[in-house]
Amino acid sequence: MTTTDPSPAAPRERVVRVLPDEPAIAKSFDYLVPATGGDQVRVGDRVRVALHGRRVGGWVTAVDVEPPAGVTLRPVAKRSGRGPTPDLLELAGWAAWRWAGRPASFLRTANPERVVPSLPAAPRRPGAAADGVAAATVPGGIAEQALAARAAVVRVAPATDPYPVVAAAVRRGNALVLCPTADRVAGVVRRLRRDGVPVASHPRDWALGAAGATVVGTRAAAWAPVGDLAAVVVIDEHDESHQQEQAPTWHARDVAIERARRAGVPCVLTSPCPSLEALGWGELLARSRSDERAGWPIVDVVDMREQDPRLGMLPPPLVRALRSDARVVCVLNRTGRARLLSCAGCGELARCERCEAAVSQPASADTLRCPRCGEERPIVCLHCGKTRMKARRQGVTRVRDEIEALVGEPVAELTAAGRKADAPAPGSRVVVGTEATLHQVGRADVVAFLDLDQELLAPRYRASEQALALLARASRLVGGRARGGRLLLQTFVPHHEAVQAAVLGDPTRVADAEAERRELLLYPPVTAMAEVSGPAAGEFVGALGVPPGVDVLGPSDGRWLLRAPDHATLCDALAATPRPAGRLRVAVDPLRI
DNA sequence: CGGACAAGCTGA
DNA sequence: CAGCTTGTCCGG
Numbered sequence: 001m002t003t004t005d006p007s008p009a010a011p012r013e014r015v016v017r018v019l020p021d022e023p024a025i026a027k028s029f030d031y032l033v034p035a036t037g038g039d040q041v042r043v044g045d046r047v048r049v050a051l052h053g054r055r056v057g058g059w060v061t062a063v064d065v066e067p068p069a070g071v072t073l074r075p076v077a078k079r080s081g082r083g084p085t086p087d088l089l090e091l092a093g094w095a096a097w098r099w100a101g102r103p104a105s106f107l108r109t110a111n112p113e114r115v116v117p118s119l120p121a122a123p124r125r126p127g128a129a130a131d132g133v134a135a136a137t138v139p140g141g142i143a144e145q146a147l148a149a150r151a152a153v154v155r156v157a158p159a160t161d162p163y164p165v166v167a168a169a170v171r172r173g174n175a176l177v178l179c180p181t182a183d184r185v186a187g188v189v190r191r192l193r194r195d196g197v198p199v200a201s202h203p204r205d206w207a208l209g210a211a212g213a214t215v216v217g218t219r220a221a222a223w224a225p226v227g228d229l230a231a232v233v234v235i236d237e238h239d240e241s242h243q244q245e246q247a248p249t250w251h252a253r254d255v256a257i258e259r260a261r262r263a264g265v266p267c268v269l270t271s272p273c274p275s276l277e278a279l280g281w282g283e284l285l286a287r288s289r290s291d292e293r294a295g296w297p298i299v300d301v302v303d304m305r306e307q308d309p310r311l312g313m314l315p316p317p318l319v320r321a322l323r324s325d326a327r328v329v330c331v332l333n334r335t336g337r338a339r340l341l342s343c344a345g346c347g348e349l350a351r352c353e354r355c356e357a358a359v360s361q362p363a364s365a366d367t368l369r370c371p372r373c374g375e376e377r378p379i380v381c382l383h384c385g386k387t388r389m390k391a392r393r394q395g396v397t398r399v400r401d402e403i404e405a406l407v408g409e410p411v412a413e414l415t416a417a418g419r420k421a422d423a424p425a426p427g428s429r430v431v432v433g434t435e436a437t438l439h440q441v442g443r444a445d446v447v448a449f450l451d452l453d454q455e456l457l458a459p460r461y462r463a464s465e466q467a468l469a470l471l472a473r474a475s476r477l478v479g480g481r482a483r484g485g486r487l488l489l490q491t492f493v494p495h496h497e498a499v500q501a502a503v504l505g506d507p508t509r510v511a512d513a514e515a516e517r518r519e520l521l522l523y524p525p526v527t528a529m530a531e532v533s534g535p536a537a538g539e540f541v542g543a544l545g546v547p548p549g550v551d552v553l554g555p556s557d558g559r560w561l562l563r564a565p566d567h568a569t570l571c572d573a574l575a576a577t578p579r580p581a582g583r584l585r586v587a588v589d590p591l592r593i
Numbered sequence: 594c595g596g597a598c599a600a601g602c603t604g605a
Numbered sequence: 606c607a608g609c610t611t612g613t614c615c616g617g
Contacts, residue, residue, distance in 0.1 A: 024594050025616080051594090052616040054596080068617080072617075581613095
């Protein structure tokens with residue numbers, strides 16, 4: 001390195017490069033570290049520096065740099081403690097390119113929540129940890145095989161415990177384990193502790209992980225420092241909570257894969273229904289067809305084409321389940337009382353006076369409300385003046401009322417917002433709610449999807465994968481077929497691949513159909529896409545021009561879609577385009593298109 | 594980001 | 606032309 005050190009013994013002033021913790025400032029600046037304390041400063045450290053008349057936080061990105069000529073260096077104002085390790089600084093640079101963001105936004109995620117003056121001593125690893133063995137688990141053989149493969153996807157049925165993959169990873173040393181939810185993290189942490197493995201729960205135990213322990217956390221833990229990282233595991237890689245919703249829309253699975261690659265350690269993904277992205281990346285390992293199938297519940301498909309339309313969403317198979325003593329969860333992804341109404345007299349569809357959209361009846365009110373413009377009006381037919389409406393597409397509230405009348409006992413309604421104050425407790429035998437219900441209910445005997453077509457036929461390119469993911473989540477509530485777990489699927493398209501995948505316990509039904517469709521329609525992962533929106537979107541797309549290989553689609557609703565043959569082409573084009581002033585959202589790998 | 598400074602707008 | 610707003614630049 002460049003040094004002008006006069007004598008090796010004398011403490012010397014050092015020059016460090018600092019990236020300010022201000023995502024809007026994409027530039028680094030050089031500062032002096034006084035001779036006293038120069039030995040302690042290291043790459044990744046958190047510092048405070050003077051910048052343009054104010055103090056900002058930042059990270060040391062390099063030490064002993066050659067400052068540009070002609071600038072007067074100011075001293076670092078304060079060293080505030082430890083920050084992301086050098087490998088994470090480099091990873092943040094890569095992620096900034098990959099998701100069209102700023103390195104500082106990733107480094108914020110990689111930073112400890114509170115100041116860490118120094119790292120604790122690394123805990124000692126005891127002897128070989130015992131395998132945790134629960135009901136049905138991945139055989140240890142597959143787990144070991146996956147780690148040996150170094151880039152593998154372990155497909156495990158919903159009721160099959162993926163913990164042996166984690167156990168196999170920690171046998172190799174300190175692992176990084178990413179889970180989709182906080183309660184999955186808590187479960188893995190508890191079992192690793194029981195097995196005597198030194199564990200750091202991210203973000204609370206940031207320093208312990210940096211010192212050297214197995215780190216377990218949700219998405220953000222993809223950015224946790226891990227001392228002596230030996231393996232990376234992503235649980236439920238298909239789960240959308242691994243992707244950040246706000247831009248930069250980074251995906252923990254993809255960060256984990258890149259991180260493992262750079263560190264030269266194995267990376268294993270687990271999922272009951274691996275994404276096409278995962279399948280295209282690593283070697284697929286699964287149990288025998290019969291073992292995997294046993295981990296999916298019994299699936300009753302109710303072909304709605306054959307049901308009496310007057311029975312609405314309550315055909316005989318569902319009524320039988322509701323009238324049994326089984327604990328039943330009914331899922332309907334429509335809130336409110338009714339989402340589509342028509343006049344009981346003349347049959348005219350109820351629409352908004354102002355904007356003509358179909359109006360709905362909210363759960364709480366005896367009025368009609370336009371979901372598009374918010375206009376509200378009394379329940380009166382604009383065509384004939386009658387005040388009685390028929391619910392043509394019922395919402396959760398209305399269905400709950402009907403089911404309660406049917407079973408003659410309290411039925412709880414659950415929504416994403418939680419239980420309604422005046423409603424029966426969720427401890428009731430029958431529960432009705434949106435898909436958020438699946439997060440709030442621990443166990444059930446039957447999960448019934450009252451209108452699965454809403455998921456199967458949703459106008460989103462990932463609808464099929466998302467529908468199977470939903471069925472997998474429901475399957476966890478009821479357990480595998482051995483335990484008697486059942487799903488009841490009401491659909492007009494019983495031969496849809498997502499329905500068949502659940503019936504057969506074979507996710508390749510969806511993967512194969514989807515792979516073919518994406519090839520045909522040029523959707524990811526066959527291509528790489530980004531969605532550009534916000535007031536400054538037009539200006540940005542204009543500045544982007546027509547880069548070779550990139551298709552610009554739109555605008556539609558003020559949003560543009562960019563499509564390229566691969567991420568390198570897409571991300572290079574995005575990186576080469578300066579951002580205009582004004583609000584702009586660039587979402588690489590958008591989920592909902 | 595937020596301060597500095599310059600170029601544009603208003604009022605007498 | 607002072608006094609103010611609005612915009613662009615740049616920081617070590």
